[in-house]
Amino acid sequence: MSAFQEITQAAREDERVEFSAEAKKKIEWIYTRYPNREAALLPVLRVAEKEFDGIGAAAIDCIAREMGLSPGYIYGVFTFYTHYKRAGEGKYVLQVCATLPCALRGCRDVVHHLEDKLGIKPGETTEDGKFTLKKVECLASCDTAPVVQINDDYHENLTLEDLDKLLESFE
Amino acid sequence: MSEAKLVKFKINGQEIEAPAGTMVIKAAHEAGIDVPHFCYHPGLTPDGNCRMCLVEASNARKPVASCVTPVAEGLEITTDSDTVKEAREGVLELMLLNHPLDCPICDKSGECMLQDNVYDHGPDNSRMTEPKMMKPTKDLGSTVALWGNRCIVCQRCTRFCEEVSGTGELAIIHRGDSSVVDVFPGYPLENDLSLNTVDICPVGALISKDFLYEARVWNMKDTPSICTGCSKGCNVEIQQERNQTRRIVPRHNPEVNDYWMCDEGREVFKPAVSEDRLLDYQLRTADGTIDTNPKNAASAIFNGLNQVSANHGTQAIAGIGSAFMSCEELYVFKLLFDGLQTPHLGAFSRPQREAKSFKQFEIPGDPNPNRLGVERILGREALEENLEKILSGIQNQSIRGALIFDDLLDWDLPAEWQSALSQLEFLAIFSLRDRTHLPQHSCLLPATTFGEKDGSMLNGEGRLQRLRIATQLPRTIRYEHEILQQMQQELGMRSKVVPPSALFKEMGKAVWPQLEISTIRELGDQGIQVESPTENPQRATVS
Incomplete structure (x- = not known):
C-alpha cells in the first residue's frame, strides 16, 4: 500500500457512515427484485439518497461495502445520472426544466426570477443551505410547462406569482 | 474454442475459415486484413463502444461493429467500401471534437492509435467551431497520471481493471461529452498491474509517471526478451535509446503472461542504469x-x-x-x-x-x-x-x-x-x-x-x-x-x-x-x- 493510499484511506475512515437497519432491510428486498448487484445499484442509490440526505464520497463508500461493488463503479454510475441528490445540496432542490416546451412557455423567466430571489446561479446552493437551483433536461411533463420539480414534487403551469407563494411556503 | 466448428465466410471476397463464435475483427486481423479499432483489445471482452471497427455485413442493412459481430456461415464482410470509409471518417471526426492537438508534447505520440487511425482513415479537416471540453489532468495513483482531455472513452482501462486485475478502481464518470475516465476520490489506482492500463490506452490519456517525458517512442529500439523480476518470466519488449533502457513493455505470450506484466517487473532495468552501479574491476x-x-x-x-x-x-x-x-x-x-x-x-x-x-x-x-x-x-x-x-x-x-x-x-x-x-x-x-x-x-x-x-x-x-x-x-x-x-x-x-x-x-x-x-x-x-x-x-x- 503506497503512502498515497494510506493517507486517503485514513481520511475516509474518519467520515465513515453506515446504513440503518431499516435501510438495510429495504436493500435486501431490492436485491430480490434484480438479477445481480449491478442492476440493483440504481434503487439502492435512491435508498442512500434518503438515508444520508444526498450522496457523497462517504455514502458511496458505504454502498460499496454493502453491495460488494467497487467504489469506482458506483461513482461512475452515480455521476452518469443527474437526478440523485448530491451531498451538500440544499434542503429544497429546485429543478427547473429547460427543455424546449418549457423554454417556449417561459422557463427562462422562472430561472431568472429564482436567481434574483435566491441570489444564486443554477448549480449553486444558498448560503443557509436551504435551496439549490438546477437547470435540468425534460421532466416529461411538457403538457403542463413550465415545470419545476422541488424535491419529489412537480409544480406545474407555474407563473412567477405561484413561484413566490411556493418559496414562501418553504420558509 | 478448439472444438467449435469451423465456418466459412468471406472478407472483401477472400474466403476465410474461423471457428464459430469468433468475432469478425479477430478473424480479419488473423487473415491480415486491417480493421481500425480503439476499444477492441484481444485480451479483453469486446465492448463495441468506439464504433471505429464498423464494416459492412451481408446480413445487416447498416454497418456493424466487427468486434461484436460473430462470424457466420456464408457471411460476406466488406471492409473497404465507400460506406465503410465514410463511417470511419464520421467516427473519427466525432472523436477529434474534444481531443486536443497536443501530439508534440504527448508521451503517446508515435504509438497512438488515434494518430495512426486519423492518418489512415480520418477526415482532412474538422467542422468543429465550438470551444473544446476541458477535463482534469491529475494523478490517478502513484504510477499513473491522467490527461483527461485526451481520453476518447474507449473503456479499455476500466475493463482491464474489472476483468484482468479485478480491482475496479477506474470508472467512466459523467456522461456525454463530459465523460472521462477517473477514480473514485480516495481510492486511487493502486494495484500491481496498474501500468498495463497505460499500455492499452489507445491515446495519451493514461500516462506512466515513471516514463513521462523520458523518451520519444520512435527513437527507441525494441528487443524481445524476458523479464527477470520473478519466476514467471513475463515476455517483454526492452525499449532502449542510445544504449540506455528506457522502458519495458509486455509482449504477448499466451502461455506465460498473455498481454500483461506487473508494475514491479517494469523496474528491473533500473539497477543497470543506476548511478551507484559498480563499473570498475x-x-x-x-x-x-x-x-x-x-x-x-x-x-x-x-x-x-x-x-x-x-x-x-x-x-x-x-x-x-x-x-x-x-x-x-x-x-x-x-x-x-x-x-x-x-x-x-x-x-x-x-x-x-x-x-x-x-x-x-x-x-x-x-x-x-x-x-x-x-x-x-x-x-x-x-x-x-x-x-x-x-x-x-x-x-x-x-x-x-x-x-x-x-x-x-x-x-x-x-x-x-x-x-x-x-x-x-x-x-x-x-x-x-x-x-x-x-x-x-x-x-x-x-x-x-x-x-x-x-x-x-x-x-x-x-x-x-x-x-x-x-x-x-x-x-x-x-x-x-x-x-x-x-x-x-x-x-x-x-x-x-x-x-x-x-x-x-x-x-x-x-x-x-x-x-x-x-x-x-x-x-x-x-x-x-x-x-x-x-x-x-x-x-x-x-x-
Whole structure:
C-alpha cells in the first residue's frame, strides 16, 4: 500500500457512515427484485439518497461495502445520472426544466426570477443551505410547462406569482 | 474454442475459415486484413463502444461493429467500401471534437492509435467551431497520471481493471461529452498491474509517471526478451535509446503472461542504469595494489583460488552462484567448479514472498527468475543445503576461498554472510554495487544485469525462454561467462571462449538430453516448455 493510499484511506475512515437497519432491510428486498448487484445499484442509490440526505464520497463508500461493488463503479454510475441528490445540496432542490416546451412557455423567466430571489446561479446552493437551483433536461411533463420539480414534487403551469407563494411556503 | 466448428465466410471476397463464435475483427486481423479499432483489445471482452471497427455485413442493412459481430456461415464482410470509409471518417471526426492537438508534447505520440487511425482513415479537416471540453489532468495513483482531455472513452482501462486485475478502481464518470475516465476520490489506482492500463490506452490519456517525458517512442529500439523480476518470466519488449533502457513493455505470450506484466517487473532495468552501479574491476594483487584491467580478472580469480587450494586443499574453495544467472552462466560455473574439484557449490536466491493473485493474472511467490535453472544445473541442494554447509565451512575455517555472484536485484548479502565472508583468505565477488563495506574483497568484479545478457532462463513453470541483449555492456565490463570460460582455459578445460549460443548447445545436451533442442534460436520468441508445469508446481512453498 503506497503512502498515497494510506493517507486517503485514513481520511475516509474518519467520515465513515453506515446504513440503518431499516435501510438495510429495504436493500435486501431490492436485491430480490434484480438479477445481480449491478442492476440493483440504481434503487439502492435512491435508498442512500434518503438515508444520508444526498450522496457523497462517504455514502458511496458505504454502498460499496454493502453491495460488494467497487467504489469506482458506483461513482461512475452515480455521476452518469443527474437526478440523485448530491451531498451538500440544499434542503429544497429546485429543478427547473429547460427543455424546449418549457423554454417556449417561459422557463427562462422562472430561472431568472429564482436567481434574483435566491441570489444564486443554477448549480449553486444558498448560503443557509436551504435551496439549490438546477437547470435540468425534460421532466416529461411538457403538457403542463413550465415545470419545476422541488424535491419529489412537480409544480406545474407555474407563473412567477405561484413561484413566490411556493418559496414562501418553504420558509 | 478448439472444438467449435469451423465456418466459412468471406472478407472483401477472400474466403476465410474461423471457428464459430469468433468475432469478425479477430478473424480479419488473423487473415491480415486491417480493421481500425480503439476499444477492441484481444485480451479483453469486446465492448463495441468506439464504433471505429464498423464494416459492412451481408446480413445487416447498416454497418456493424466487427468486434461484436460473430462470424457466420456464408457471411460476406466488406471492409473497404465507400460506406465503410465514410463511417470511419464520421467516427473519427466525432472523436477529434474534444481531443486536443497536443501530439508534440504527448508521451503517446508515435504509438497512438488515434494518430495512426486519423492518418489512415480520418477526415482532412474538422467542422468543429465550438470551444473544446476541458477535463482534469491529475494523478490517478502513484504510477499513473491522467490527461483527461485526451481520453476518447474507449473503456479499455476500466475493463482491464474489472476483468484482468479485478480491482475496479477506474470508472467512466459523467456522461456525454463530459465523460472521462477517473477514480473514485480516495481510492486511487493502486494495484500491481496498474501500468498495463497505460499500455492499452489507445491515446495519451493514461500516462506512466515513471516514463513521462523520458523518451520519444520512435527513437527507441525494441528487443524481445524476458523479464527477470520473478519466476514467471513475463515476455517483454526492452525499449532502449542510445544504449540506455528506457522502458519495458509486455509482449504477448499466451502461455506465460498473455498481454500483461506487473508494475514491479517494469523496474528491473533500473539497477543497470543506476548511478551507484559498480563499473570498475578492483583486483587486489599480491603487493597490495589494485589492478583495474578487466583482462586480468580471470587470472586474478584463478590464481587466488588456486593459492587457497594449494595451501588448504581443493575442498577449501567454494563457488556461490545466484538464481539471477542465466542457464549458460550456471553451466560454465558448474563445469569450472567441477574442474576445481570442490563439492562446495551453492546459489543465492531472494527469499520467497507472498504470491499475488488477480482475476486473470498471477504474480508468483518466487522472486527468482532462474531458480529452476539452478535446480537443474547446480542441483536442487545448491539453494539451501549447500549454502548452509558453505556458511558453516567458512565459519569453522574449513573453507578459505570463494567466488560469489551477488547480481540479485534489490537484495543484500545477509549479515551472517557479510561477517563470514570477511574471514576468507580470498574472495571474489561479481556484484552490481560497490561493496567497499565488505572489509576484505580480494577481487570485486562488476556483474552484468537485465538487458545485457544473451542466454536462457527456466521459469517457474518449466519453460525455457530466451534472454536477448538490448543494450551493450558499459565499456569497462566483461561478461561473467567469458571470465568463467577464461578460468576454464587456465585449467585446460576449454580451448577458446565461445558465445552463449555455443554454451547453450553444450548445455542442452548435458542438462536436457531427452530434448532435441540443438540451438538457442529454436527457443524463438515464445520459449519452449521443457518440463511439464504440473510436475513443477509454482515453488511458492520452497522456503
